[in-house]
Amino acid sequence: MNNKWYLGTGAQSDVIISTRIRFARNIKEFPFPSKLGVPERIRVNNILEKAILDCKEYDFKFIEMKTMSQLQAVSLAERHLVSPEFASSGDGRALIITEDESVSIMLCEEDHIRLQVMKAGLSLEEAYKEADEIDNAISKRLNYAFDDRIGFLTQYPTNLGTGMRASVMLHLPALSSLKQIQKLIETVSKLGLSIGGSYGEFTHAKGDLYQLSNQITLGISEKVAIENLKSIALQIAAQERAAREEVCKLKETEDKVFRAYGILKYARLLGVDEFMQCISLVRLGAVRNILNTDEALIGKLMVDMQPATISISVERPLDDKDRDELRAKLVRESLK
Amino acid sequence: MICENCKRNEANIHMKRIINASATEVHLCGDCAKALGYGGAFSSFGLGLGDLFGNFLSHTPTFSNTTAVRCSMCGNSFRDIAESGRFGCAECYETFYDKVLPSIERIHGQTKHVGKRANKENKDTHYITDTEDLKQQLDKAVEEQNYELAAELRDKIKEKVNKKDGEEKTDE
Secondary structure (H helix, E strand, O other): OOOOHHHOOOOOOOOEEEEEEEEEEOEOOOOOHHHOOHHHHHHHHHHHHHHHHOOOOOOEEEEEHHHOOHHHHHHHHHOOOOOHHHHHOOOOOEEEEEOOOOEEEEEOOOOOEEEEEEEEOOOHHHHHHHHHHHHHHHHOOOOEOEEOOOEEOOOOHHHOEOOEEEEEEEEOHHHHHOOOHHHHHHHHHHOOEEEEEOOOOOOOOHHHEEEEEEOOOOOOOHHHHHHHHHHHHHHHHHHHHHHHHHHOOOHHHHHHHHHHHHHHHHOOOOOHHHHHHHHHHHHHHHHOOOOOOOHHHHHHHHHHOOHHHHHOOOOOOOOHHHHHHHHHHHHHHHOO | OEOOOOOOOEOOEEEEEEEOOEEEEEEEOHHHHHHOOOOOOOOOOOOHHHHHHHHHHHOOHHHOOOOOOEOOOOOOEHHHHHHHOOOOOHHHHHHOHHHHHHHHHHHHOOOOOOOOOOOOOOOOOOHHHHHHHHHHHHHHHHHOOOHHHHHHHHHHHHHHHHHHHHHHHHHO
8 A cells, every 4th residue: 555645744734734626426327225125226226337337547545345356345435445434334335446545436325426536635626626627537437416506416405516525634743732723613603514523423523534525515515615724724723823832832741742753662562542632643743843754654544543443454354452452553553 | 323523413415435444434514524624635526515515405485386398318217306406317416407596505605617618529627617717818808907817818818719710710
């Protein structure tokens, strides 16, 4: 896994870890996936597969979710390539993906097509451009369900219109330690955006990772929605930097960062929650030059050390303790 | 089922999330989901607050005297959509358009799509978006009495319209 998109870093990456654009699309001729039985979904997937793989300019790979183990499927969700819902059942579902995992297309999730493009750092325009081009290529080969008045037709009316969900993943350890997240949630919801834990948590996000997305999809163009999201993301990033400036004046913060580093470097059993808590502090320490740790390595560990992803990296089955032991070992070795 | 957060209200939002290498279902009431800002990476895409659509619809006055009109493609009635919060197929939107429009407006604050259009033949899928964006900017410039900018925007719109007309003629 040396060529994955998340191994790079991008603009504003001290706070903004990654960017994602998602399109929800359906084809006219078939009911939405929840109305289809498994054989019908497989039929739809085959039609979609044929059309999408015909876009030869992309190096797409087709995977039937049924052929994957539960752990492999969950690992895809941990890497944000599919939704947890999609990973929970493989029946009549398929995935189309590029080698570097920057483009993934879920077939028969809530909608027939869920296309997503991911980029490192803040890169909304570039990610949109790429998603738009793929979408155009697909639309030449399929009849999208579209209405002149209300746009792209989706299973849930919350996605009507552009069918686009743009989002950025933010690392907010300082705002989080200053207990500003609840306030942030309330503020952004008034601006037509939403923010939540990156792994779907309630308020205390693992590793202080938060996902900021546009909420409104009807009556706003893709361009304006992206501009709004970008401007709010940049404001939150500025707030986070100011908060870091404050908390890093405290000896306690420096102490916490070094203690976290110590745990990662010497622990013999490392659970995922403790790992995420520590790696978040180490990331803060690294971008503030308290620690001399490579940002890209931290990003890689944040992905690779997730429970299912770590489990599929070895051949034998692991119980919880085995997994914590392996995590401690791998983290220790990579921080040498 | 009771909401996992407040342990008081009936849970009407159910979603999957990943806890320790497995997909686990969580159950919340609408108030808690909202208060907790439940709009994470995936839940924001349809699930999450989207499920409130069912609640929205069930409060519409037309609900009580629903006739048994069914979608010709998937067989859904308006009641099916209201209860599940989701549509069965593209045709459902056509069939129940007038009934669902108020709820769509409540979700988005708008009922008119602006943005990309799906059309196999349409070469420039952003044509309408771009010109609409420009028109909005033009209105604003005029409002602010920034006539220099307004003239510039007017030229740009003209250029786009001409270019579009030219393309259509060559197509014929």
